[in-house]
Amino acid sequence: MAFDKMELRDIEVWDGNFAAAQALRQCQVDVVSAYPITPSTPIVEGYAKFKSDNYVEGEYVMVESEHAAMSGCIGAAAAGGRVATATSSQGLALMAETLYQASGMRLPIVLNIVNRALAAPLNVNGDHSDMYMVRDSGWIQFDAFCPQEAYDLNFIAFKVSEDHAVRTPAIVNQDGFMTSHTAQGVHTMDDDTAFSFVGEFKPMNDMLDFEHPVTHGVQTEEDWHFEHKARQHNDMMTIVPGKIDAAFEEFAKLTGRKYNQIEQYDMDDADVAVVCMGTSVETAREVAREMREKGIKAGVIGIRVFRPFPFMAIAEALKDVKAVAALDRSAPGGTPGALFNEIAGSLFNSDSKMLLSGYIYGLGGRDLTKKHLVDLYTELQANADAGKVLTQQQQFIGVRGPKLAYL
């Protein structure tokens, strides 16, 4: 029985979860192997309903844990077809072992992570602890700031991940609840146009090609392991960024929506800038515009591609900026935040005199308000005027109790 196509309006009112589910449907994924967890559950529920209503022709395997979900994805991807799943937080933590296995085996898989805090204490709300936890797992990581982007980036993720020169799995992040459960207008593609962007899956080293038996997931020790890992990293550093840019370009031609590895807002002449991810990017943009009205030349950089980290683009964008704040939405656990470290690394051996300060915010879904950002930009301008960081390098935004500041 052939599957049915779905008629969509040009603009649908979708939350991030449903937007991602629709993208998976339109990509005609061959196998979804999944396990539900808040707040990503509606992605797999939405997909299940598509399957029940004959909008999906592929297999949908509801397994018994997130570890099994990714294990099933790996087996399915090695068999040779388009594969996707979704998870959050604790589910991702349980899945973590298999993420390294998937990337080490060079299997194209798309994983939607609806970002959520990690226990303990147990918390279902959005922060980036889960995203950060798997940052060295060898997966490409995209970050969506809103439902539209959660939709679009799934197509781009398949396109890049499945490229035979890449063969590396990809994550599409979106903020738990703030994106996943917030309905907005989403510009859609019709089913044929959407599928034409990703195209028919082209298998490579597929286990279902019985004329060419393959062995997946071998053992290597000190004799070969390093070469495999170095090659994997090399491809992330040298091949993947170009493929991502090409996919962004092609997607822009198709839809008019142009993505970039870093999304710059008012950065051309900015004296002070905030670098952040997720829904905070939109809040920061709004506050930056208001700061400009007050005479502070404020800009925003949103990290669209978290892995491979766009070091060169960051260095170029920040080279003339006087004071920069790195906003990290993850408990740092005894170090500066990840964005702080990577921005510092991007500019360390350059001529930049940029002043960098780090802020931890929004843990467990705590709001980042416009007021917080006004204060932050004001602090950055004071640093810029003084020519030095006047505060300690690491501060916490919006946490109750005595002020926390370190370094």
Added chain:
Amino acid sequence: MSEMKKIKNLKEFSTSADRFEGANLLCPGCAHSIIVREVLNATNDDLVLAASTGCLEVCTAVYPYTSWDASWIHIGFENGSTAVAGAEAMYKALKTKGRLKQPDRNPKFVAFGGDGASYDIGFQWISGCMERNHDMMYVVLDNEVYANTGGQRSSSTPIGSSATTTPAGSISYGETRNKKDMMGIMAAHNIPYAAQVAPNKWKDMVKKIQKGFATEGAVFINAVSPCTTEWKFDPKDTMHLTDLATDSLVFPLYEVIDGHELNITYRPKEKDIVPVEEYLAAQGRFRHLFKDQYKYLIKEWQERVDANWAYLNRREEARV
């Protein structure tokens, strides 16, 4: 239609084309390779194979070599079952979508795991695969110990066995818990077919494997795999040990159809039944049981084996 091999005798078997090569790193005398060959040799159909981390995996796929002339995957310790389930799901999807490269084939999906990977760490994954009734076969290479990592106890390790994490000592007779009834648990998933096999009874085994391959849905196989290294016997005695295991009824050979219909498939004549004591005495891992203070355990062993045999006979007779 499935294409099953017709193998009439051991000579035919030993000269049959092999998709699991002899060039591997398994110990001399290891029963794993014998079992794997017996499984693979049961069919001419294409194979999609998985192995969980363990002896079989580390000894057969060390880059840049492979012992497998068939599609093969290893992911981790716990998820060989789900690797094959994922591949089987992809097969179904591509079949529906008309995208199989060789649509005329009839591949068999088989996952191998040791008892550590199956009774312990991968238990949930196997249970999930059985419950979802994937069209696959899961084969436990049951050597009752974590052999690959040097002999730690698993939940398949029987009472009185000295393992490195339950060593016999001045105040210990070794493992204190009895072996988990994996066959009972898997059959309780009401899967179409579950069977216990032994490589010495190869005709019985091939028959069961072929029955499993002909079955649509999930199949569970528990294969006794005497381990020369950890059971501590001479590598030349592997088949002798397997004979002792089946003929003492420590490893009874039977099958369970649809979770309830139990058939005993090997029934040694009364006079041929070997005392459990002989089975234990042939292995270094039980040597300490023959000290006076632990001899009562040998008696208990015999009683337990007798009780289990009686239970299986009652199940067979009752057809429930």
